[in-house]
Amino acid sequence: MGLKAIFKHLWGVKTSEEETIDPMKKFLIVGLGNIGVKYDHTRHNVGFEVVEALADKFDVSFEPVRFGHMAKFRYKGRLFMLLKPDTFMNLSGKAVRFWMTKEKLVLENLLIVGDDIALDFGTIRLRKKGSAAGHNGFQNVQDLLNTPAYARLRFGVGNDFPKGGQVDYVLGQWKEEEQDLLPERLKKAAEACLSFGMSGINQTMSDFNGK
Numbered sequence: 001m002g003l004k005a006i007f008k009h010l011w012g013v014k015t016s017e018e019e020t021i022d023p024m025k026k027f028l029i030v031g032l033g034n035i036g037v038k039y040d041h042t043r044h045n046v047g048f049e050v051v052e053a054l055a056d057k058f059d060v061s062f063e064p065v066r067f068g069h070m071a072k073f074r075y076k077g078r079l080f081m082l083l084k085p086d087t088f089m090n091l092s093g094k095a096v097r098f099w100m101t102k103e104k105l106v107l108e109n110l111l112i113v114g115d116d117i118a119l120d121f122g123t124i125r126l127r128k129k130g131s132a133a134g135h136n137g138f139q140n141v142q143d144l145l146n147t148p149a150y151a152r153l154r155f156g157v158g159n160d161f162p163k164g165g166q167v168d169y170v171l172g173q174w175k176e177e178e179q180d181l182l183p184e185r186l187k188k189a190a191e192a193c194l195s196f197g198m199s200g201i202n203q204t205m206s207d208f209n210g211k
Contacts, residue, residue, distance in 0.1 A: 013055055021079045024103050029054065030083045032092050032114035032137035043157040044089065044170040047113040049182075050155060051082040054079070054190035066102075067095035078197050079097040092137040093144030100145070111196050112141055112152045113189070115170060117148055119156025122185035124192055126153050126205045151201050 016104040031047035039045050055062060055071040060082075062069040068085040081103065085095035092112075100110060114137050119125060129149040132139035142148045161169035174182060199207075 007196070021074075023106060024109070025077060026079045026081065026102065026103055026105055026144060027109045027111070028081045028083060028096075028099055028105055029111045029193050029196070030085065030092070030096055030141075031086060031111065032112065034089050035084075035086045039171070042171050042173060043093035043115055046115045046155045046157060046186075048084050049186055050113045050153070050189045050193065051084060051159065052185040053183075054080075055082055056193075057187075057190060065097050067098050070099075075194070076198065080197055089137045089140075091140055093140035093142070096141050096146045107145070107147070107150055108201075109197075110150050111193060112138065112150060113193065114138055114152065114154060115157045117157055117170065118164065119154060120189075121156055121158040122181060123156035124153065124185075124189055124208050124211060125156070126151065126192060126196070126201065126209055128201055128205075142173075153189065153192060153196075155185075185186040 029051055031049070031051035033039065033045035033048035041049070051071075058073040058075070060071040060073045062071045062082070062084060067087055071082045073080050081099070083095060083099060085092050087094050091168055096110070096112070099105070107137050116125070116133070117137070118133065128151055130152065131148060138152060141150065154184055157170065159169070188208070188211065192204055195204040195207060
């Protein structure tokens with residue numbers, strides 16, 4: 001058995017031979033983004049990059065699943081499910097609702113990760129609930145779950161664009177100076193996602209907001 005296979009066995013996809021996880025110890029971390037090569041590494045896809053950074057930390061791979069791609073790992077008695085929806089940003093809630101229902105997850109164990117132009121580049125802000133603030137991915141999750149009371153991690157992408165240039169900006173590539181700093185900021189955001197499952201939203205907000 002190779003090293004990656006060993007990690008998958010220890011942290012990865014649950015099999016029928018493995019002990020069933022208490023629903024209160026299962027966490028769904030959803031990175032928002034759009035599928036397709038033209039959207040890779042754009043600001044609007046930073047949600048994908050955050051969950052990818054967490055998957056890399058635990059050496060697990062994303063596999064095709066219903067409504068997206070998912071990586072799983074176990075850590076200290078908890079099961080983390082990392083989801084990249086393939087429904088496109090505007091229909092992200094479809095994937096979220098499906099997996100919440102399938103895994104019988106409680107709303108408190110859901111974290112949605114997406115970009116935010118109202119925050120400076122690399123800034124992390126977690127909230128227990130809130131408005132979508134014009135973000136179509138957050139809005140669709142709210143619409144399909146029928147509540148704004150879900151935890152979200154917003155990753156700042158800045159707003160250095162002219163009037164009317166928001167769409168091109170968020171669908172654009174990172175600047176060279178941002179690319180240099182991005183790995184460290186993605187690592188910090190991934191750590192916040194892990195903390196959400198281990199320490200809860202209140203402690204995670206205290207430890208990571210604005211950091």
